[in-house]
Amino acid sequence: MKTSAPSSSIEDYVKVIYSFTEWQDKPITSSQLAQRLGVANSSVSEMVRKLKDQGLVDHQPYSAITLTEDGVRLALSMVRRHRLIETYLVQQLGYSWDEVHDEAELLEHAVSDTFIERMAAKLGNPERDPHGDPIPRADGSVLMPDAYLMSELDQGHTGRITRISDENPDLLRYLSAEEIGLDAEVEVIGRKPFGGALVVRIRQAGSTHDYDLADKVTSALWVHSDHPHAGCLLGDR
Numbered sequence: 001m002k003t004s005a006p007s008s009s010i011e012d013y014v015k016v017i018y019s020f021t022e023w024q025d026k027p028i029t030s031s032q033l034a035q036r037l038g039v040a041n042s043s044v045s046e047m048v049r050k051l052k053d054q055g056l057v058d059h060q061p062y063s064a065i066t067l068t069e070d071g072v073r074l075a076l077s078m079v080r081r082h083r084l085i086e087t088y089l090v091q092q093l094g095y096s097w098d099e100v101h102d103e104a105e106l107l108e109h110a111v112s113d114t115f116i117e118r119m120a121a122k123l124g125n126p127e128r129d130p131h132g133d134p135i136p137r138a139d140g141s142v143l144m145p146d147a148y149l150m151s152e153l154d155q156g157h158t159g160r161i162t163r164i165s166d167e168n169p170d171l172l173r174y175l176s177a178e179e180i181g182l183d184a185e186v187e188v189i190g191r192k193p194f195g196g197a198l199v200v201r202i203r204q205a206g207s208t209h210d211y212d213l214a215d216k217v218t219s220a221l222w223v224h225s226d227h228p229h230a231g232c233l234l235g236d237r
Contacts, residue, residue, distance in 0.1 A: 132163035161226035
């Protein structure tokens with residue numbers, strides 16, 4: 001008996017569940033899933049039961065939702081599709097990085113596996129998308145960069161921006177206007193008094209600027225560091 005392909009709704013659910021836990025350890029709850037998908041809690045409850053029946057998630061009433069091995073496999077295939085399409089739109093079609101998410105959401109369900117693999121070959125099998133998120137390989141393996149949120153870094157920390165959250169298009173446009181992008185070198189100067197902005201020095205494309213960045217910005221930037229500084233607060237993590 002031939003197994004039917006999962007619906008686009010199922011694909012969206014497992015992708016969101018995976019993406020929620022990709023950069024942090026806490027599993028997603030039903031209410032968080034409803035918020036991210038923009039649907040009612042009752043709709044989430046019904047779909048989660050369906051996902052559990054199909055062996056894609058583990059879930060008990062009033063507990064968090066986690067993917068099974070089959071769920072992770074499906075999620076990674078969808079994440080691969082989404083991020084390759086985003087990369088293609090930016091590199092080949094001239095989209096800006098704040099425009100690609102919604103386009104990729106539509107296209108990822110409409111194209112074949114053959115199309116995706118030919119797209120990957122055309123792009124040179126990239127390891128990351130325009131925002132720095134890792135693109136899962138065709139075999140399901142993922143190369144996750146070792147990085148910390150900029151908001152967690154202390155004075156004297158240095159590194160380079162390796163990932164920028166794409167959740168807020170307005171924030172992406174702001175960063176573009178300020179010429180803050182992937183692989184920019186970062187040095188944390190300190191923090192303004194009374195819980196104020198984080199002061200950082202950013203070097204990119206031959207220029208250096210100091211910025212006062214609000215928490216909303218630094219909580220969307222991930223920094224990789226090759227050399228932890230003396231007394232680094234992240235040293236034991």
